[in-house]
Amino acid sequence: MLFTIKNKIMPILAVLSAIGFLWYGFTIYLNSPWQIQIYEQASAEWSYFDLAKDTMAHERPVLPAPHQILSEIWKTTVKKKITSKRSLVFHSWVTLSSTLMGFLMGTIMGITLAIFIVENKAMDKSLMPWIITSQTIPILAIAPMIIVVLNAVGLSGLLPKAMISAYLSFFPIAVGMVKGLRSPDPILIDLMRTYSASRFKLFFSLRLPSSVSFLFTSMKIAIAISLVGAIVGELPTGAVAGLGARLLTGSYYGQTIQIWSALISAATLAALLVISVNIISQMTFKLMGMQKS
Amino acid sequence: MSVQSVLRFCLALLGLMCFLSLFFESNNPQIIILASLIAFIGVCRLHALFSTKLIFIQHVQLDIGVSLLAALFIIREISSDFGQTLWLLSICAWLHSWLAVEKLMKGDNKNFPLLYSFGIPVMFGFWLLFFWEIITVGLEIPTVILPPPSMIGAKFLSSLDILFADFQQTFMKAVLAGYFLGCSSAFIFAVLIDKNDFLRRGLLPVGNFISALPIVGIAPIMVMWFGFDWQSKAAVVVVMTFFPMLVNTLSGLNSSSLIERDLLNTYAASYWQTLFKLRLPAAMPFIFNALKINSTLALIGAIVAEFFGTPIVGIGFRISTEVGRMNLDMVWAEIAVAAIAGSVSYGALSLVERLVTSWHPSYRLKNN
Known part of the structure; x- marks a missing residue:
């Protein structure tokens, strides 16, 4: 049992988390030009922390963050009726x-x-x-x-x-x-x-x-x-x-x-x-x- | 009862039916002669089954000759009215070919290896096209649903310049660029990762899973990211070809047996020596498998991506617009281009594979 966890599940989890990490990185990178433009138009003060947070909250992002996708899936599966066309x-x-x-x-x-x-x-x-x-x-x-x-x-x-x-x-x-x-x-x-x-x-x-x-x-x-x-x-x-x-x-x-x-x-x-x-x-x-x- | 004797019996019966149907239909003299000939040969063949006289009737050459002659006549007569005699004759002609193939299988075919391995599939293709033609023309199927091959061929020849432009846009630019980028990067990545056992264990199942996914679905996203021109199609192809190549190379690199690796260890071979002398050659069958899978995947990826937005050239673009205009012959001509491109690249890869992996048992077995 311990052997399977160490030799099979751990590597897969490591690779999956690496993919997730890369994904978040790309989300910030790909969405930031648009976000920076918004900041400049509003001539607002912004820190890199704000940037990271706001790039993951776009309505039509270039690349959505994984949690955005998951919440969309949650919204359209569990919260909608099965017969609904949006489900x-x-x-x-x-x-x-x-x-x-x-x-x-x-x-x-x-x-x-x-x-x-x-x-x-x-x-x-x-x-x-x-x-x-x-x-x-x-x-x-x-x-x-x-x-x-x-x-x-x-x-x-x-x-x-x-x-x-x-x-x-x-x-x-x-x-x-x-x-x-x-x-x-x-x-x-x-x-x-x-x-x-x-x-x-x-x-x-x-x-x-x-x-x-x-x-x-x-x-x-x-x-x-x-x-x-x-x-x-x-x-x-x-x-x-x-x-x-x-x-x-x-x-x-x-x-x-x-x-x-x-x-x-x-x-x-x-x-x-x-x-x-x-x-x-x-x-x-x-x-x-x-x-x- | 063997297949051959069943075929002989059917041929005799059908030949007689052809002959009889001549009395119920008005036909031109050529068809009357042909139907009588086939009926005569059919009966003679049945007779030859029981006696050793008339042995010439059992020759393969006669079967092939009769079937091709009949096919030519039928195609010539096809545009005029298509009666039951011609239907019966078509089936007779086809059965003659089948009988010839059965005889070739039974007989000693060492004298014609080329005829054996190329002639038979070509014959099958010929009859496929033949029945497509006579069914679409004979049953008067609207060309909007399924155009006959002759019409597609004419369209193909008359619009070679458009087809070539589309081929250049889709195949030469998008497919080739994406294919080389995707396959080579996956190959290099696999060789690098293979050194690390932990990463390999993690990536193999994940990669296997990803290559089973409907990756074509990312086509709209790639078009959004990389614009309408061929770069976005190449990007789709890169993503589609990456994972099959990665997974196959990884499992190929590990396909050499422990005893072989031990042998190289006793020679004090370095990592790179082992890689180039043992593990890469051993991985070649796997790598070529991936390359072959990818050659069709790449074409599909590029064409599907063109449905989501393109400049006004490309195989996928042409297919989607000509379907809208109900020009099905043009669509089929594009399909023929794609099929030829796909088959040629598959065939070329198989040939290279044969040269590179000539040591593999699957090739050695056939030669002895």
Whole structure:
């Protein structure tokens, strides 16, 4: 226990506090020119202590101080009703639902593709290069266009955003699953052959179980990436709802605190999602009787 | 029952259906000849399954030839009315290609390694474009929703100067500057930090976490800070590429095994000698992994940042304005530019990786 605290938690805390310290420094540095201008216009006396204090109290700072962001988040989550359009919980839920839907679609697609690729050599040769190429298309960059076009077809709401997320998240899953399904030792495959196991039996009793740890590793990447997809997918829908919409309205009106609070809540959401995938993977490993890796 | 025999059976059936549908539709003579030919080959192939006569029908070259011939005819006839015969013929042509690929897989392909590793993916791409074309034209999908590839290609060729200007603004200025700054600074930072175990333990999880974050979100902030020109886009790219590179370099530097480091210790190697002779080479697969991830991330970052304000040039700017004007062919041409830029840089990085890390098992295994 003491060992974990000393070797794992202490360094992280040190780095985090260093980041916080730097952040406050930059807040003062970046906001001070504007503040000094205010002082000069009012021809007021000012000390450096005043400067430091006042730079952290701007309404539209160049860089808000961490405590400003936290108080904004507190104001828009706990103090607002969940159904309110100003509640961050409401916006996070909108983003979360399309993230999860896209993640589910992407996972199913990725696993299916991986099975085809592993089971059929022609598929492997013809599909694999194109799966890699598909990710060099900056889909995030054209996400707004896809949303607009799908809206024109009559698809609106959750599904278009989820499709962007699915497109992004299928790739790590497919690549990881191909690796995982191919991971069993040739000697084990030979053993199954000596049992005269059918292709299905080989797949379900050997390939699938040995791919599970690969699947969860890819799922951690995929769920984070599908959150990014959902946020970018929300940018062009006229800023109706979601964390992406908060970012866009924030940048329209120069509300930096709003932008940063949306960013921080997106970060928290990402952390929660990755952690929950991690917990599910631990539970699955336990059920399967695997050693913790 | 193998995939090949299923394909053979389907081809015979579809060929006969093509032939039959000729009687229900008026077609021009070329299509009649083509449909009859495909029906004949299909039946012969089924016959060849049971006997050793007509062995020429099983050659791969015949399959490829028939499928390409049919595809050419179909693309030529596409603008006139698109009946069921042509649909059936398209599917037949595609199945011929699939059969050819299956045969290539089975057969001895040591004679055509190039055909094997390049031809098959190219063939797949060709059929992807082919079906995109015939579905958009044949089903008369409005070009506002999805323009056919021929239209995109024409637009691409006719507006090369605009595309090049956009490419220069977004890729040559923003992406390259940001990519080099972000990757190199992260690399240097990682090498410096690696000396300190405490910092490394702290930064690795935090960096891992930050690289999972939606960093594109800082695009509006960077545009506010650095102005509308390419500098703000480069700044977004720097932040986006920094953490994947940092995390990968750090874990790469620690990937050499204890026994290897011990060996260098027994040689009385200095810190720098160990770094350059053992740990950096061992880190190369990780570093190239990060470079590859970053090459696509950088492009995305620069284009998304352009949505939040730009001068009147750039890939992201063009995409957002042309969507507003419903010029979808121009948008797709820009997407093609971005995809080509992304694929070429990914391919170039893979090539360099192959040269630098030729010792790695994943490359050695393929050669034996």
